[in-house]
Amino acid sequence: MPRVSGKEDRDKSLVRLGAVIRARRLSLDLSQEALADVAEIDRSHMGKIERGERNVTFLNILKIATAIQCRPSDLLREADL
Template sequence: MLAFNVRLHRVEKKLSQEQLGFVAGLDRTFISQVERARINVSLDNIEKIANSLEVSASELLKWPEL
């Protein structure tokens, strides 16, 4: 769910992976790996991504309401 929600919120905010990575202080390739569920993400990095997307960390971990 994390991968789906990060991409969903990033696209809604009209941010590129590079822009999100810059704001979060993370590399673009890291954001790409998160969105493809290729890596395990620490709680610290989930928090950085959530803050950058202006959502709560729990929002990134729950099932989306489509």
């Protein structure tokens, strides 16, 4: 059986998580740059997370959740993960 790359997001999980992060950010009227600043994540990396282009680390999920005032589990549940 061929090995599946860890970079392949067949279920679009990263896209769904990114969409949830973006929706929460917008509901707080935060710019992407402001969220990145509060979460201490590079702005361009934040954009890639929101577009589902990056396999976001657990530590960054924690930082983002803190910055948008929710629990990491809320983000994952809303993304149906």
